[in-house]
Amino acid sequence: MPSYQTDSGIRVVESDTTPLLGAGKSGYHDSIEKGPTSSTRREEDTTSASSPSSQPSTIKSTAALAFAMLTQSFLLVGVFPYSGFLAMHLVPSLDEDSAGRFAGLIASSFMVGRTFTSFLWGRAADKYGRTFSIEASLLLSAVFSVLFGLAPTLPLALLSRFALGLSNGLIGSIKTIITEMSHGDKSKETRTMAIVMGMWGYGFLVNPAFSGYLADPMKQYPNSNFVLFLDSSLNLTDNPFLLPNLAGCVFCLSAYFCVRAFVEETLPQNKIQPFKVLVPSCCRRAAPAIVRTVSSFGLFKHLHLTQPEMEANEGEEKRCSDGSTLPRWVSPSPSTTALTILSARSSAAMAKQTPTAGVEGCPEEEKEAATIKSLWARPSTRKHLSLYWVYSFLIITVDETFPLYCISKRSGLGVEEKVIGNLLSGAGSFYILIGYFLLTGLVDRFGFYKSMVIGSLFSIPTVSLIPLSLLTNRDVAEGSLAWSTLVLVSLIYAITRACSSVCFSTLTMTTNRTVPAHQRAAMNGLSMLGGSLGKAAGPAFAGLLFSESVERIVPPMGSVVVWIIIAFMGLGFFVQTLLLPEHENVVHDEGTDVREAGTGTTVGMIAEGNASTTDGSEDKPPSF
Numbered sequence: 288m289p290s291y292q293t294d295s296g297i298r299v300v301e302s303d304t305t306p307l308l309g310a311g312k313s314g315y316h317d318s319i320e321k322g323p324t325s326s327t328r329r330e331e332d333t334t335s336a337s338s339p340s341s342q343p344s345t346i347k348s349t350a351a352l353a354f355a356m357l358t359q360s361f362l363l364v365g366v367f368p369y370s371g372f373l374a375m376h377l378v379p380s381l382d383e384d385s386a387g388r389f390a391g392l393i394a395s396s397f398m399v400g401r402t403f404t405s406f407l408w409g410r411a412a413d414k415y416g417r418t419f420s421i422e423a424s425l426l427l428s429a430v431f432s433v434l435f436g437l438a439p440t441l442p443l444a445l446l447s448r449f450a451l452g453l454s455n456g457l458i459g460s461i462k463t464i465i466t467e468m469s470h471g472d473k474s475k476e477t478r479t480m481a482i483v484m485g486m487w488g489y490g491f492l493v494n495p496a497f498s499g500y501l502a503d504p505m506k507q508y509p510n511s512n513f514v515l516f517l518d519s520s521l522n523l524t525d526n527p528f529l530l531p532n533l534a535g536c537v538f539c540l541s542a543y544f545c546v547r548a549f550v551e552e553t554l555p556q557n558k559i560q561p562f563k564v565l566v567p568s569c570c571r572r573a574a575p576a577i578v579r580t581v582s583s584f585g586l587f588k589h590l591h592l593t594q595p596e597m598e599a600n601e602g603e604e605k606r607c608s609d610g611s612t613l614p615r616w617v618s619p620s621p622s623t624t625a626l627t628i629l630s631a632r633s634s635a636a637m638a639k640q641t642p643t644a645g646v647e648g649c650p651e652e653e654k655e656a657a658t659i660k661s662l663w664a665r666p667s668t669r670k671h672l673s674l675y676w677v678y679s680f681l682i683i684t685v686d687e688t689f690p691l692y693c694i695s696k697r698s699g700l701g702v703e704e705k706v707i708g709n710l711l712s713g714a715g716s717f718y719i720l721i722g723y724f725l726l727t728g729l730v731d732r733f734g735f736y737k738s739m740v741i742g743s744l745f746s747i748p749t750v751s752l753i754p755l756s757l758l759t760n761r762d763v764a765e766g767s768l769a770w771s772t773l774v775l776v777s778l779i780y781a782i783t784r785a786c787s788s789v790c791f792s793t794l795t796m797t798t799n800r801t802v803p804a805h806q807r808a809a810m811n812g813l814s815m816l817g818g819s820l821g822k823a824a825g826p827a828f829a830g831l832l833f834s835e836s837v838e839r840i841v842p843p844m845g846s847v848v849v850w851i852i853i854a855f856m857g858l859g860f861f862v863q864t865l866l867l868p869e870h871e872n873v874v875h876d877e878g879t880d881v882r883e884a885g886t887g888t889t890v891g892m893i894a895e896g897n898a899s900t901t902d903g904s905e906d907k908p909p910s911f
Contacts, residue, residue: 360490391830398823400452408456409812427454436532459811488788499708657809680821713777742789747857
């Protein structure tokens with residue numbers, strides 16, 4: 288019998304008889320012919336990624352992902368500076384101090400919607416591709432952003448904002464692409480994460496300022512001829528908050544074209560399934576499968592059999608007289624008697640002889656599919672996700688409380704949207720100077736986990752200094768800010784956001800290392816699910832806390848109490864990061880973990896005389 292040896296050193300014997308039949312899935316020989324083992328491929332990918340020719344592509348991909356993350360932050364926090372004014376527009380009986388509850392509902396409805404689909408977006412990214420998930424999210428978000436700007440009533444505004452959250456699955460896929468495009472290079476991953484997640488943090492500062500300038504232009508710029516022209520075209524008198532949402536639509540479409548043009552798919556092509564619109568079974572016309580049989584020296588093929596039909600056939604097998612199994616679409620006949628059909632015993636024997644470990648081309652079904660239960664069963668993953676969810680709640684609470692503090696006339700600064708935009712622009716200027724260098728410098732010097740601790744200490748607890756602005760701004764006219772107040776608040780808020788980017792980035796990179804590579808998108812979807820719950824509860828909690836404090840506590844001490852409560856919650860999170868154990872699991876191969884206690888270095892796995900290091904270089908955590 289003829290034989291040959293693959294590039295990966297595996298000897299394959301060809302038989303003169305009819306090839307063994309499977310139930311419509313790719314055989315082992317198909318997977319062997321697809322290429323070298325995962326460790327060899329990883330070395331080739333790392334070499335190609337570091338070559339000069341790949342650098343322009345990497346830069347463009349990073350820039351496109353950063354812009355997509357900027358768009359995501361605009362969709363989330365662009366409503367914050369005008370949510371209170373939008374509530375007063377939709378519910379005329381509200382004023383500046385009582386609008387907090389409704390403002391919190393408007394802001395949190397986005398995250399309520401995202402909670403229901405976060406894990407599904409992650410599963411879609413594992414099934415249809417990372418870029419597919421990002422592009423679909425951007426297109427859907429563009430539509431619902433405009434609908435939110437046109438909502439004439441509070442229920443419709445909440446519904447459209449909820450739908451905007453349902454259609455949003457950007458963050459999980461973006462974070463997965465960052466880890467996978469780095470090919471296990473810790474330094475490259477840190478730099479890319481610093482840029483992309485830094486843009487997320489920068490967007491939290493700049494986007495509210497930008498949307499604040501665009502909100503209610505008829506009130507802010509009553510003498511502008513351009514605004515009057517827009518009013519005649521878009522009816523801005525009845526839709527005063529349409530412009531920020533039109534800008535969000537433009538951002539979404541621009542990000543879509545950037546991602547489509549410059550971001551390469553990181554999910555292997557042999558694992559990507561074509562997207563199909565589900566059709567109810569009652570609407571499908573039953574089409575008989577076409578079966579073609581040939582002689583014993585030929586091939587057996589089934590033609591025009593769709594994937595759903597193949598999956599249905601697998602569960603409806605017929606038993607042969609010799610104990611072997613036949614799919615229902617194979618009918619024994621004289622022309623098929625020469626076909627060799629695997630019995631249960633021979634199938635098990637072949638499975639034992641098939642060295643699938645470390646072969647990148649093996650079918651995806653041989654790997655465990657990620658579920659919420661399986662991901663939550665991992666102790667390290669569970670602890671990291673819990674911290675991510677708690678921090679999502681805390682940081683969104685800060686972001687929602689800040690504009691409420693700015694517009695409050697009894698216990699805050701008492702300023703309008705445009706002045707809030709000036710504050711956030713100043714914070715963005717400071718953030719640019721420290722954001723990127725802070726993350727890369729801390730990680731290079733202290734590693735992931737110690738950087739996380741430092742970021743948690745100087746992010747949320749720092750907001751306890753914001754009430755000092757009441758002292759610096761007490762002698763100025765109502766509705767304006769002193770320069771000292773502008774600098775103080777901008778600096779405090781910039782430090783909070785920069786350190787929160789450190790915390791989020793290190794949490795993301797360490798959590799990605801707690802699961803195998805083929806489960807990362809689903810894990811990030813689960814991360815978004817819990818994070819969405821936290822970010823949905825945060826604005827509602829902030830609005831309720833601020834409104835109750837302002838009404839029940841003597842002004843201006845109400846806002847002081849609010850910031851102190853949030854700061855103490857941040858200190859509690861800091862303690863939790865101190866107690867977080869470093870992840871040590873390195874190799875995830877068919878449910879087996881290989882570790883070297885206390886070092887975090889790869890020991891390796893021996894299977895049938897061959898060393899298997901599946902995903903080892905990507906999942907290996909740093910040693911401190």
